[in-house]
Amino acid sequence: MTTLVNWLPAATIVVPGTSNPWLSGMPNGSAADFGDLAPAQSPILFAGISLVAGTTLQFTVAGSVFNGAGGTTDGPDGGAVFSHSVGAENGIADTTAPINSLIGVFLSANQPSLTLAPSAFVNFPTAPTISPGLKQPFFIGDGLTGTGTGTRQQFIVPAGATRLFLGTMDGFTWSNNSGAFTVTTVPEPGTLTLAAFGLSVLLWRRTRRRQ
Numbered sequence: 312m313t314t315l316v317n318w319l320p321a322a323t324i325v326v327p328g329t330s331n332p333w334l335s336g337m338p339n340g341s342a343a344d345f346g347d348l349a350p351a352q353s354p355i356l357f358a359g360i361s362l363v364a365g366t367t368l369q370f371t372v373a374g375s376v377f378n379g380a381g382g383t384t385d386g387p388d389g390g391a392v393f394s395h396s397v398g399a400e401n402g403i404a405d406t407t408a409p410i411n412s413l414i415g416v417f418l419s420a421n422q423p424s425l426t427l428a429p430s431a432f433v434n435f436p437t438a439p440t441i442s443p444g445l446k447q448p449f450f451i452g453d454g455l456t457g458t459g460t461g462t463r464q465q466f467i468v469p470a471g472a473t474r475l476f477l478g479t480m481d482g483f484t485w486s487n488n489s490g491a492f493t494v495t496t497v498p499e500p501g502t503l504t505l506a507a508f509g510l511s512v513l514l515w516r517r518t519r520r521r522q
Contacts, residue, residue, distance in 0.1 A: 322359035323495040324477065326413065328376035328488035330354040332448045332478035333400040335416040336423045344397045345483040352485045354416065354478030360496055362417075362472045367440075367465040369497040370454035376411040376490035378481045384490050385411035388452040388459075389480055392435065395448075396482040399428035406448040407433050408480045413451040413492050417443060417472040442467040451477070454497075463497065 331352040333343050341349040360368070375384035389409025398405040402423035408414060423446050432447035437456045441464055443449035455461040477494060479485070 321496050322357070323493060324355050324357055324359075326355050326477045326479065326492045326494055328378070328411070328479050328490040329485050330478035331481070331485040332414045332416050332476065333395065333403050335401075335403060335476035335478070336418045336421075336474065337401055338422065341401065341424075343400055343485075347485050354476040357475040357477055357494070357496075360475065362468045362475060364468055364470040364472065366468050368468065368475075369463050369465060370451060371495045371497055372413055372451065372453045372492050374490065374492040376479050376488065376492065378411055378479075378485075378488050380487050380489055385409070386453065386459075387413045387492055389413075393480060393482055399431075402426055402428050402446060404428045404447045405431040406450070406480075407431070408435050408448075408450040409452070410480055410482070411490075412480045413453075413494065414448050414478050414480050415443075415451050415466070416448050416476045416478070417445055417469050418474045418476065419445055419471045420473045437461075437464065440465045440467065442469070444469050445471055450480075451494075 329352050331343055331347045332354050334349045334353045337349045339350050372387040375386050377384040389412025391410055393410040394407045395405050429446055432443045432449055434441050435450045454464055
């Protein structure tokens with residue numbers, strides 16, 4: 312059975328290397344360790360998508376990021392595996408993922424720091440289906456099971472999620488990072504076909520009732 316995703320057109324956002332996932336959902340003026348502040352180092356809210364628990368999201372990702380003002384950049388799958396230097400922060404769990412990689416965080420409508428951080432969710436190396444909980448940073452990378460190849464991963468929207476933030480992986484001080492990723496949502500294969508089939512069945516039933 313194909314899992315439904317939203318039927319909206321593909322949406323695209325740009326995620327700067329300065330986007331600190333541990334400032335997700337935090338109001339302006341909020342701080343993260345080593346000097347990062349909202350909104351200057353806030354991650355990017357992925358507007359334009361509809362989040363429904365149990366449905367899936369898929370992504371294509373391009374660009375490169377470096378955890379500093381200059382140097383050799385990494386693609387969305389990142390470089391050496393790294394952890395957040397202070398662990399959980401602002402109610403958001405710790406994680407371990409490649410440095411400079413693309414990271415996502417699902418949140419409810421509530422400010423994350425108002426409740427305790429959950430346990431860490433680590434999904435690296437990659438898997439075909441990823442099921443993080445609220446406030447658990449998770450590795451997206453290039454959205455594929457392999458580096459630049461493989462099958463497209465399915466990211467399951469957790470119960471209660473109303474927002475998705477995207478940032479980059481670093482240990483500390485996102486403010487001096489450089490580069491950016493361009494991230495686009497991709498409809499799950501078969502979703503539009505299934506949706507069209509369902510709509511045709513509904514229209515057929517309505518026509519039958521009128522006869």
